[in-house]
Amino acid sequence: MTARDRVEIAVIGNHRPAVLEALGAEFTLHEVESVDDVAGSLGAAAERIRGGLSSPMIGLSAPMMDALPKLEIVALFGVGLERTDLTYARERGIVVTTTPVLYEDVADTAVVLAMDVSRRITAGDRWVRVGHWGPGGPPASGRRFSGKRAGILGMGRIGRLLAQRLAAFDMTIGYYDPRPAPDVDHRLYSSGVELARESDFLFLCAAGGPGQRDLVDAEMLAALGPEGVFVNIARGWLVDEKALVDAVVTGTIGGAGLDVFADEPNVPQALREADNVVVLPHIASNTVESRHAMDQCMIDNIRSWFATGTAVTPVP
Numbered sequence: 001m002t003a004r005d006r007v008e009i010a011v012i013g014n015h016r017p018a019v020l021e022a023l024g025a026e027f028t029l030h031e032v033e034s035v036d037d038v039a040g041s042l043g044a045a046a047e048r049i050r051g052g053l054s055s056p057m058i059g060l061s062a063p064m065m066d067a068l069p070k071l072e073i074v075a076l077f078g079v080g081l082e083r084t085d086l087t088y089a090r091e092r093g094i095v096v097t098t099t100p101v102l103y104e105d106v107a108d109t110a111v112v113l114a115m116d117v118s119r120r121i122t123a124g125d126r127w128v129r130v131g132h133w134g135p136g137g138p139p140a141s142g143r144r145f146s147g148k149r150a151g152i153l154g155m156g157r158i159g160r161l162l163a164q165r166l167a168a169f170d171m172t173i174g175y176y177d178p179r180p181a182p183d184v185d186h187r188l189y190s191s192g193v194e195l196a197r198e199s200d201f202l203f204l205c206a207a208g209g210p211g212q213r214d215l216v217d218a219e220m221l222a223a224l225g226p227e228g229v230f231v232n233i234a235r236g237w238l239v240d241e242k243a244l245v246d247a248v249v250t251g252t253i254g255g256a257g258l259d260v261f262a263d264e265p266n267v268p269q270a271l272r273e274a275d276n277v278v279v280l281p282h283i284a285s286n287t288v289e290s291r292h293a294m295d296q297c298m299i300d301n302i303r304s305w306f307a308t309g310t311a312v313t314p315v316p
């Protein structure tokens with residue numbers, strides 16, 4: 001195949017070397033320098049682009065699709081669809097694929113965060129590192145994790161895997177989901193506030209669909225209460241972040257374990273300073289295993305589409 005025959009792919013956002021190397025060997029890749037000006041970034045190549053790579057946090061907007069008239073498929077590095085205009089993609093006949101190979105790691109991270117906050121693991125680590133062990137007297141006690149009441153907001157793939165893990169810690173599990181899961185035995189609550197009121201740990205596992213914001217608000221945090229721990233491995237904008245800051249600083253809740261924030265990578269100063277909060281840089285799916293599987297999933301989707309006309313993990 002000559003260079004002229006090669007399918008051309010727009011690379012939107014940063015992608016991992018393994019993906020770029022594998023796809024670069026078969027396709028002509030064009031880096032999109034400005035996601036706000038896809039047409040301008042690609043120049044004449046925009047007219048020839050048939051495939052794309054993007055990520056959930058950048059997504060694929062209608063203007064991006066408009067800039068790429070021959071676009072057939074976009075492979076996202078992740079599972080979130082909130083920044084991808086699926087309706088418009090369907091109208092245009094553009095296939096969007098995700099990487100549904102990361103859920104276990106995200107569920108594990110939710111457990112880690114909950115246990116870290118309640119048992120003061122990171123706080124204990126800080127205590128040792130700054131030389132407080134000994135001269136600082138005894139460190140503050142944590143609270144038991146096992147056997148407590150867990151509330152899961154959103155009983156999707158991650159919520160289900162989390163419930164399995166929490167069951168092994170003898171937890172009583174309840175959930176709230178506007179779409180009840182008939183195959184799930186755990187108690188379904190009528191609202192997030194009801195769930196929070198009867199939970200020691202409240203886990204946000206909901207998908208951050210378009211227009212969804214502030215599912216967790218001041219009322220829900222007040223219902224969780226001063227011994228409750230809030231964990232977010234979903235999306236930062238699904239929480240009223242000001243209310244969350246207020247709740248951890250004033251002791252309305254006992255603490256929070258957060259992998260995601262409203263305006264990443266900006267983490268409010270008050271959360272960074274709070275001793276009852278553990279903050280992570282959006283790494284719930286960032287294991288070697290998941291990242292390799294995600295890379296491979298993107299590669300397989302693009303290859304398969306241009307070889308056979310079908311994608312491996314398309315969004316239905």
Ligand code: 8YV
Nearest residue numbers: 055056077078079080282285
């Ligand atoms: C990734 C995510 O860390 O899948 C998602 O929607 O948010 C995360 O798993 C992210 O896509 C990497 O950029």
